[in-house]
Amino acid sequence: NAGVTQTPKFRVLKTGQSMTLLCAQDMNHEYMYWYRQDPGMGLRLIHYSVGEGTTAKGEVPDGYNVSRLKKQNFLLGLESAAPSQTSVYFCASSYRTGTITDTQYFGPGTRLTVL
Amino acid sequence: AQSVAQPEDQVNVAEGNPLTVKCTYSVSGNPYLFWYVQYPNRGLQFLLKYITGDNLVKGSYGFEAEFNKSQTSFHLKKPSALVSDSALYFCAVRGNYGQNFVFGPGTRLSVLP
Numbered sequence: 001n002a003g004v005t006q007t008p009k010f011r012v013l014k015t016g017q018s019m020t021l022l023c024a025q026d027m028n029h030e031y032m033y034w035y036r037q038d039p040g041m042g043l044r045l046i047h048y049s050v051g052e053g054t055t056a057k058g059e060v061p062d063g064y065n066v067s068r069l070k071k072q073n074f075l076l077g078l079e080s081a082a083p084s085q086t087s088v089y090f091c092a093s094s095y096r097t098g099t100i101t102d103t104q105y106f107g108p109g110t111r112l113t114v115l
Numbered sequence: 116a117q118s119v120a121q122p123e124d125q126v127n128v129a130e131g132n133p134l135t136v137k138c139t140y141s142v143s144g145n146p147y148l149f150w151y152v153q154y155p156n157r158g159l160q161f162l163l164k165y166i167t168g169d170n171l172v173k174g175s176y177g178f179e180a181e182f183n184k185s186q187t188s189f190h191l192k193k194p195s196a197l198v199s200d201s202a203l204y205f206c207a208v209r210g211n212y213g214q215n216f217v218f219g220p221g222t223r224l225s226v227l228p
Contacts, residue, residue: 004158033215035218041220042119042205042220043205058215090159103149103164104161104216105161106160107158108157
């Protein structure tokens with residue numbers, strides 16, 4: 001049971017390049033999330049998904065797109081990277097229990113630098 | 116709108132002394148409160164949560180937190196700190212109207228030997 005995994009762990013991009021971050025979970029969780037972590041700002045929600053085939057915008061969605069084609073995977077895409085997207089990106093997942101008290105389980109993070 | 120404040124960027128405590136990491140929140144409806152810990156170059160790990168019931172919640176690694184509704188606070192505590200507790204601690208809140216989590220900015224705890 002690997003939990004939540006993220007690939008890649010590190011990436012350096014030039015401004016304007018594109019890339020996709022992959023998140024995978026093996027806990028059969030319904031809900032999945034993408035956050036970015038910046039110093040002094042905590043975690044901010046980019047996009048989330050409440051089930052296969054569904055996605056929704058979070059607090060800071062601009063410049064990002066997501067897809068949830070399979071229940072276990074949640075992809076985060078940057079179409080045209082900007083230096084402001086330099087950050088550490090975390091994926092998380094949680095059960096759907098019919099309540100909203102679900103604990104989130106986090107991946108190890110992807111450190112992205114945009115030059 | 117939901118918000119979380121962690122008024123201290125850094126908390127220093129000597130090993131063996133009690134520690135407190137502060138958190139205050141603002142949310143619509145009843146709050147669901149969480150504490151997470153992040154060790155260097157790792158993802159966040161769940162410590163404990165308050166949903167309802169007893170205001171004192173016990174969690175992993177000897178940590179506990181006290182929910183105070185009148186002060187809208189959820190401070191994290193431990194009776195005797197360990198050097199291995201040194202990490203970044205995040206408080207998070209969500210309301211009972213289906214909102215997503217909001218995380219505080221984090222407090223860096225340093226336990227000195």
